[in-house]
Amino acid sequence: MRRRVMRWTLAACMLVSCAATAGAVEPTPGLPARLRVLVPADEMPEMFSFDAKGEPGFEREVIEGFCRIHGLALDVVKVKDFDQIIPMLQRGDGNVITGIVDTEARRQKVAFTSEVFPVRHMAISRRPGPAVRTRDDLRALRVGVIPGTTWEQVVIDAGVPKARRVAFRDAELLVDGLRRGQVDAIVMTVFDFALAKKHDAELVAGAFVGKPGAAALAVRPEDGRLLEALNGYLQGMRQARHTLLFKYLSEEALTLIAQARRE
Secondary structure (H helix, E strand, O other): OHHHHHHHHHHHHHHHOOOOOOOOOOOOOOOOOEEEEEEEOOOOOOOOOOOOOOOOOHHHHHHHHHHHHHOOEEEEEEEOOHHHHHHHHHHOOOOEEEEEEOOHHHHOOOEEOOOOEEEEEEEEEEOOOOOOOOHHHHHOOOEEEOOOOHHHHHHHHOOOOHHHEEEOOOHHHHHHHHHHOOOOEEEEEHHHHHHHHHHOOOEEEEEEEEEEEEEEEEEOOOOHHHHHHHHHHHHHOHHHHHHHHHHHOOHHHHHHHHHHHHO
């Protein structure tokens, strides 16, 4: 078993770092020849870039490495409404959902891989407004949410009344709503906050909301061979994933993640 894991690690690290390979790889039996990946259309390029030029982003590098190892073509499917992403997977409009938070409710519908990256939600405000220091602070504010996401669920679980929750279609509109003063605060993951702050330095991190979690890849429960292959790949590239996080995330994001793990 140890020898097998070492082979996975070496292969994953070489492929993720774009090392040259000789010749095409034959598709792995039991896997789809074309891997259709469902990705939220508002995903930030540091996580999954839709642009063929420049850096592919953390999640895309992970998926591209898997496809190269198994000789699969990659098809990217943009999903405009996040609450439709699981129904699309169930219908067969895709084979994999990237970077979706693993929850008990979602496990009733899809099968999750092991953790791709850790997740912690936090309340975000914007200067000149004050930071949201406690859940009590959050409950007294107008809070932006995206229906169908864990971002919305932790707001509900925190006790924010329905009358104070304002729905937005995607993350771009959510942050823009905060910028325009349509809401007083939003809730997003540490990763997404760190990336959003690159584009808006006035965003302010507040209290952690909800419990620590994990983002993973999701497949249909009946696609057991694909799930097994993805888990084997993720296990082998554990160290490479840490390297990619340092590549794409800021020092502030990594500090917040470490803080979130302690609290």
